Amino acid sequence: MAQIFISLGSNINKAEHIRRALVALNKHFKNTQHSSVFESEAVGFAGNNFYxxxxxxxxxxxxxxVCALLKQIERDNGRKANDKKFSPRTLDLDLLFYDDVICESPAQLPRDEITKNAFVLQPLAEVAPDFxxxxxxxxxxxxxxxxxxxxxxxxxxxxxxx
Incomplete structure (x- = not known):
């Protein structure tokens, strides 16, 4: 059984997309624990605030x-494969950790933005302070x-x- 941490983000119809993502994720994963939801300004581009x-x-x-499932949930919520990296998002799901795996493919693990972005690190610190x-x-x-x-x-x- 692997311990995983997933960041959720949205700045288009934010509350609805975060809720829909949680419903989907709770169907596929066990022992889920959800952090508080934080609002922040867009980083890297001008856009609506994110949840x-x-x-x-x-x-x-x-x-x-796991990586394929996260991409499918994003698509189910209106995310397009050709969306630019720094642009508005219906839903952004990023795998932060999969146990203590270190790799670049199929996803960068641990995800580089963990140590760089408060919008990832603060909610992660709520659910996994001792990880x-x-x-x-x-x-x-x-x-x-x-x-x-x-x-x-x-x-x-x-x-x-x-």
Missing amino acids: NSVLAATTEMALED YHPVAKKTIAQIWNAYNNPQQKLWKVEFSNP
């Missing part, structure tokens, strides 16, 4: 199958406590899980 959160779960699915980052060689709580980027502001939003 972001992290889902912790366990799975017996292979890494490749050990195999590249940074620190716990998520240690990384979050040392994080310092005043440009990235987050605030919790009221959100009712499905």
Whole structure:
């Protein structure tokens, strides 16, 4: 059984797409725990604010199958394969960790943005403070406590899980 962490993000019809993603993810994964939902400004482009959160779960699915499922859930929620990297999103699901696997394919693991973006790191620190980052060689709580980027502001939003 693998421990996985998935970041969820949306800036188009945000609450609806995050809820729909959670329903889909809860069907496929076990022992799920959802962080608070945070709102933040778009990073890397001018656009509507995002909702972001992290889902912790366990799975017996292979890494490749998890990645394929996340892409399918994105497509089911209106995401197009040819969407530009820095552009508005109906839904963005990124696998952050699959146990302590380090790889570049089928996904970059651990995901590089974990240590760079507050909108990933803060919700991850809520659900996995003691999880050990195999590249940074620190716990998520240690990384979050040392994080310092005043440009990235987050605030919790009221959100009712499905």
